[in-house]
Structure formats: structure tokens, C-alpha cells
Amino acid sequence: MNWEVEVEGDDQSSSYESVIGTVYDELAPVYERIFLRFSQYYRHLYNELYEIFGNYFDGIKIHSKVLDLGSGTGIWTMLLRKRGYHVVSLDISRVSLTKCVRSRRCSDPVQGDAVRLPFRAGFFDAVVAYGSVFNHIVKSEEAFREVSRVLSNGGYLLFDVDNLVCPDMAYEALLGGISIKGFLKGLIKGRGHVGYWYGNGNEAIPFRFFTIRELLDILSSYGFEVVSLRGIHVLSNIIPSRMHQWSSGRITKAASLLYSFDRVLGRYMPFKYVATTFLIVSRKLGF
Numbered sequence: 001m002n003w004e005v006e007v008e009g010d011d012q013s014s015s016y017e018s019v020i021g022t023v024y025d026e027l028a029p030v031y032e033r034i035f036l037r038f039s040q041y042y043r044h045l046y047n048e049l050y051e052i053f054g055n056y057f058d059g060i061k062i063h064s065k066v067l068d069l070g071s072g073t074g075i076w077t078m079l080l081r082k083r084g085y086h087v088v089s090l091d092i093s094r095v096s097l098t099k100c101v102r103s104r105r106c107s108d109p110v111q112g113d114a115v116r117l118p119f120r121a122g123f124f125d126a127v128v129a130y131g132s133v134f135n136h137i138v139k140s141e142e143a144f145r146e147v148s149r150v151l152s153n154g155g156y157l158l159f160d161v162d163n164l165v166c167p168d169m170a171y172e173a174l175l176g177g178i179s180i181k182g183f184l185k186g187l188i189k190g191r192g193h194v195g196y197w198y199g200n201g202n203e204a205i206p207f208r209f210f211t212i213r214e215l216l217d218i219l220s221s222y223g224f225e226v227v228s229l230r231g232i233h234v235l236s237n238i239i240p241s242r243m244h245q246w247s248s249g250r251i252t253k254a255a256s257l258l259y260s261f262d263r264v265l266g267r268y269m270p271f272k273y274v275a276t277t278f279l280i281v282s283r284k285l286g287f
Contacts, residue, residue, distance in 0.1 A: 040252055041233075041245040044259055045277060048232045048266075049130050049160060050079075052279055056126070056156060057083055067124045067150065069114055069143075069159075070133035072096045074105030080128070081107065088124075090117070114143035122152045129159035132277075138194050138206045141218050148222040153286030157224060160232070160279045164192050164209040168233070168276045171240040178209065186211045212273050215280075224282040231266035231275025241276065 057066075057080060064086055068077045071089035073096050080087045089106040091097050092113055100106035112118055114129075114137055127147050134140040147157055163169070164186040173183040182193040190213035194206055219226060236244070236258035243251055265271040272278075 039245050040255060041241065044236075044255075044262075045160075045232055048230070048263075048279060052158065052228070052230070052281060053079065053128070053130075056158060056281065057085070065124045065126075067117075067119070067127045067147075069127050069129040069147070070131055070136070071100065071106070071109075072131060074100035074103065076128050076130055078103075078105040081105070088119070090114070115139060115146060117146040117150050119150045121149050123150050124155060125152055126156040126158070127151060129157070132160060132162050134159060135162050135208050135210070136205075138208055140208050141222075144218055144222045144224075148224065148284055151284045153284055155284045156227075157282045157284070158280070159282075160277050161210055161215065162277055163231075163273075163275060164211050166237055166274045166276050168237040168241050169209070171242070175240075175242070177242075182209065190214060210278075212278065215278070219280075219282055223285050225285055227281040227283050229272065229281075230279040231262075231272030231277070232279055233262060233276035234265040234271050234274065235261045237274075237276045 053076070066080050066085045066087050068074070068080065068087055068089045071077050071091045072093070074089055077087050077089045077100065086108075087106075088108045088110060089097065089100055090110045090112050091100075092111065094111050097106065097109040097111055101109055110118065114133065127150070129147075134143060137143045151157065164183065169178060169183055172178045173180045178195050179193070182195055186192055186209065190211045192208065192210040192214050194208050216226065233241075236255050239251060239255055239258070244255055262275075266275055
């Protein structure tokens with residue numbers, strides 16, 4: 001299927017690999033401290049990811065070989081290896097992989113791009129892509145195609161992805177963080193678009209915004225069935241993420257209260273479809 005990706009503004013997608021690599025090279029030394037220790041928002045997200053992770057990687061549903069796609073400094077690689085899996089850690093950031101190796105989390109690091117995976121067809125039993133990996137890939141359908149190729153029939157893909165059509169993105173559209181035009185197209189037509197996120201020097205980071213309709217179509221086209229779909233930050237996204245991610249005091253207390261509702265609402269329609277983040281488990285169908 002030929003997917004047309006809409007780009008807002010000047011198309012800088014041809015150099016996205018070097019931009020993303022540079023940004024995460026710079027973030028590698030402080031990534032875990034910033035996103036796991038300082039931010040309640042991201043701790044909540046990672047706790048939700050971990051719950052599903054445990055359901056599928058505690059030795060009952062997945063066999064041996066796992067690809068940690070966008071592995072970064074190796075948080076999920078480490079947890080997989082402790083469970084006895086053979087893990088290949090692939091990331092576009094050389095510095096992140098270096099830290100992963102030095103911390104003894106990664107044993108098989110590969111620097112590379114998700115749209116050109118250097119592995120044979122059907123090699124892996126599962127792929128984990130945590131950390132909005134597919135949002136960071138402009139032509140992410142090529143990455144889904146590659147993941148499908150390297151997965152064995154019946155293999156699992158677990159990933160999280162940011163949602164275009166949700167209250168937080170409405171805030172971002174009003175505040176200029178994303179395109180109002182792109183947000184409205186997603187709302188009306190069910191199609192995401194490529195915009196540009198926070199800057200790195202003089203360059204803006206390409207970021208792929210998905211709608212649930214588009215995402216399910218892409219998964220289906222590359223041979224995946226959705227096993228489960230959970231919404232994260234469902235009710236708590238009434239607090240704009242710009243305030244929520246790094247806040248303290250009253251905002252933190254209010255968010256903590258809303259998280260308890262999130263954990264319930266995120267499992268049910270229609271609430272989960274307006275979550276800031278989707279957590280999806282999918283499985284490659286055998287043909």
C-alpha cells in the first residue's frame with residue numbers, strides 16, 4: 001500500500017536520522033534521570049508499559065529472540081536479559097548504545113535505522129518498541145513493514161505511540177506546538193501528519209502524529225492483528241502536558257488522583273481512543 005505522508009511546513013524528513021541521532025546522543029547521559037526520576041508524567045507512562053511488558057515476557061507467551069527497537073540506554077533490554085531472553089538492541093544513537101554496553105545492559109548492540117533492519121526474515125519472536133519510537137520515524141509505515149519482515153509468524157510487536165486526536169494535542173494546536181490544520185485534518189479525516197517538535201539548535205525534530213484509524217490500517221496492511229490496546233493519560237490529559245510533565249505541588253497531586261481513573265478508563269472504548277498515548281500489543285498473522 002502506498003501511504004502518502006502529509007508534512008506541515010518545510011519537509012526536513014530526508015535528514016531526520018541525523019537529527020534524531022544527534023538529539024539522543026546529547027540526551028543519553030541524562031535521559032533516565034530526566035524522564036524517570038524528575039517526571040511523574042513519564043514514571044506513570046513507564047509503569048503502564050511495564051505492566052504489559054510483564055504480562056508478555058514472564059516466560060509464558062514469547063520464546064527466545066527479542067529485538068529492542070529504539071533501545072536507547074537499555075532499560076528494556078536489561079529487563080529482557082534478566083528474564084533469559086536473547087536480546088538485540090538497535091538504536092540510531094551511538095552514544096546511547098555505548099552507555100548501554102558500558103552499563104552491561106546490552107550484549108548485542110546494533111546502531112541502525114528502523115526502516116532498514118539488518119536482520120533476516122523471521123528471525124525474532126518479538127519486537128519491543130517503547131518510547132514513542134514510531135513517532136520519531138517520518139515514514140514509519142516502512143518501519144512497520146520491516147518489523148513484520150523480521151518477526152516470525154505469530155510473533156508479537158509491543159509498542160507505544162502518541163495520539164494526534166486527544167485533549168493534549170488540542171492544547172498544543174492552540175499554543176502553536178503543532179499545526180491547527182493538521183490537528184483538524186486528523187479529527188475530521190482520521191489521518192495523521194508529520195509536524196515538527198522541539199528544536200535542536202537551528203533544526204526542528206520531525207515527529208509523526210498518528211490517529212487511531214490510520215494506525216490500525218497500517219498494522220492491518222502489514223499483517224498484524226491487534227491483541228490489546230490501552231490508553232495512557234486518558235483523563236489526566238485534561239492537564240496540558242507542558243504543565244504536567246515537569247510540574248510539582250498541586251498539579252502533581254491532581255495528576256496522581258486522575259491516574260487512578262486513567263487505569264480503568266484506558267481499557268475501555270471510547271475513552272481509550274482519546275488518550276495521549278496508545279499502548280498496543282499486536283501479533284503477526286501466519287499466512
